[in-house]
Amino acid sequence: MTTDSFLPHTPSSVPAPCGVPQFDPLRVRGGKLRLRRALRRRRRAPAAVLAMTAAALAATGAAGADDLVAQPPPRPAVQERQRPPAVRLVSAPVRIADAATVRLLRPGDRVDVIAGPDASTGAGGEARVVASGARVAEVPKAGETRSDAGALVVLSVPRSTATVLAGAGITSQLAVTLC
Incomplete structure (x- = not known):
C-alpha cells in the first residue's frame, strides 16, 4: 500500500457532479379499473x-327463518330439575368440649357436630x-383457649340448625369431626 491512499481528499480527487436527465412522468393506465375489478371479485x-x-x-x-319465528320451540316432556331455594346461613357460636380438637380446625373446614351425654350430670344416653x-x-x-372450659367455634349453618345447636350446647357436651 502506498501512503497516498491515506491522505485526505483534495478537491481535485472528487468527481464532478452528474446531472439527472429529464424524462416525462410515468402514467399507469387502468389503475381505477383494477381496483373496481378487485372489489367486484371480493363481493x-x-x-x-x-x-x-x-x-x-x-x-x-x-327450517327457514320464517318457520322459527312463527312457531315457539317445543317444551321438553320432562321438566328440568329445579334448584332448591337458597338457604340463608347464620353464624352460630358453639362451645366444643375438647380444646385440642378445635386447634386442628381452620376457617372453611366442614365439620359434623356431635352431642354426647354430659359427664358431669351422670345421665346416660x-x-x-x-x-x-x-x-x-x-x-x-x-392463646385464647383453656383446656378445662373447651373452646368456642363459630359455625355457618342454617337458622334451624343454629337453634338445635344452641339447645344441644346447653344440655350436653359437643364434639366435632372433620368431614
Whole structure:
C-alpha cells in the first residue's frame, strides 16, 4: 500500500457532479379499473358462500327463518330439575368440649357436630349428630383457649340448625369431626 491512499481528499480527487436527465412522468393506465375489478371479485366470494349455504339448507330440509319465528320451540316432556331455594346461613357460636380438637380446625373446614351425654350430670344416653356438614367460620387464636372450659367455634349453618345447636350446647357436651 502506498501512503497516498491515506491522505485526505483534495478537491481535485472528487468527481464532478452528474446531472439527472429529464424524462416525462410515468402514467399507469387502468389503475381505477383494477381496483373496481378487485372489489367486484371480493363481493362475489361471500355471495357464492351464502348461495351454497342456502342450497345446503334447502337440500337437508332445515327450517327457514320464517318457520322459527312463527312457531315457539317445543317444551321438553320432562321438566328440568329445579334448584332448591337458597338457604340463608347464620353464624352460630358453639362451645366444643375438647380444646385440642378445635386447634386442628381452620376457617372453611366442614365439620359434623356431635352431642354426647354430659359427664358431669351422670345421665346416660347416646351420642347423636346435631349438625352435619357445617362450615367453620372462625376459630380461636392459639392463646385464647383453656383446656378445662373447651373452646368456642363459630359455625355457618342454617337458622334451624343454629337453634338445635344452641339447645344441644346447653344440655350436653359437643364434639366435632372433620368431614
